[in-house]
Amino acid sequence: MNEKIANSFIYIDSVERLWNELKERYVETNAPLLYSLKKQVKNLEQENMSVSEYYFKLKQIWDEIQDVEGLPECTCAAMKKCTSNLLKKFVEIQERNKVINFVMGLNKRNENIAGNIMAMEPLPTLNRAFNLVQQAEKQKQVAKNQYVGEASAFAVGRMNQGKNFSGA
Template structure:
């Protein structure tokens, strides 16, 4: 029993060692590696070389094939037994790179011989550090304002500009070793100065609604880091969103209560008989609405208006000719939904109103 367990452990150990050897072998190609796949999700388009380059290097390092780009994995002699394995791996890396470029860019590198040559030409063509790129990034930073952007989007754009500037302008390093013996923390002071510059750029681009937060940050001694300031401003933004939402709901509810309290249904019929025609002394309308003065509309039928539902109305209070005939205009102006016994209960439409007025 013990012998079987020992044999099983040995087999597992040997299997793990074989897997480790496979992954440590730069010529190893797994079943998921194929020539039509991309090494990075975002293609090189000519304007994103810096970020594209970093992502490509990371991906190839994870697959243990970065040495094909920098030449550290040398091509074996034609008589070497590993020459075919090297060529397969190198062609695979070349395909990955080509698939990770826009089609019009990849066409320019169709006839390269190997991945090292391809990488060298791409870096030479798109990776030149020059004044126009630095100028464009500095201009973008100077003009960057939050405006309608959220804090997350605004800070993300600013952070991207900082990173690209850092890659374009590599900070000089000490090669003589003097800074190693420095006791005045010169490098720390330099880094603090750069961090303060970035903090001020971030605060200057914020909207005026964050003035109180900016004042609190600037009053802190020592000044917080850029990441801490970003956290403080973002929390304040979330607070404003929550309080603003509650304030809007409160205003809507208050307005609804006020309207319900102030709403009183108008008695249009009572108001109708308070009107009086100064010309014919009729009731139910005013002088400027009297049909006998302004004329009768085409749709008005005094005979029809003397009936209710097709029958002669009984027990109806007698009114003068002027008072009765002019009634439809006044009922129409009283508002929708009101009915009149002399008009078969129907209200006049907007076309009739336009004709009369």
């Protein structure tokens, strides 16, 4: 410790008070990091990403937030006697908020499935919501490919018909 800094603690009479004083003065806050991460969650939208890309970006940010915030811990042992499942309810609230954030950021192509998810009672888990959107995205891709295939076959059929009529 720098001598000038050490001199400012000369009159502290216990290690505990010294530690608390040091912690209060010099501990770095995670508030700017949490602000940045939560702003990223708020502003993240699917746009042109696949639902998988969007979900995994969102999940990465949520995991970082969880790492920084952690879960509150009971140190008084009252939670062992608690019958109201307070921690479980807290986790359920976090999960519900994640589902809502996920659905809010979906692009216009997924409006219908987003509305269907939000109408579900109870709200599905985050993994289930992701799965439902991913299935809807795959169904649209299959339908699009099928339409393109049918349109191509129709065009080839019309070209062949035209050749038959022209005497070729």
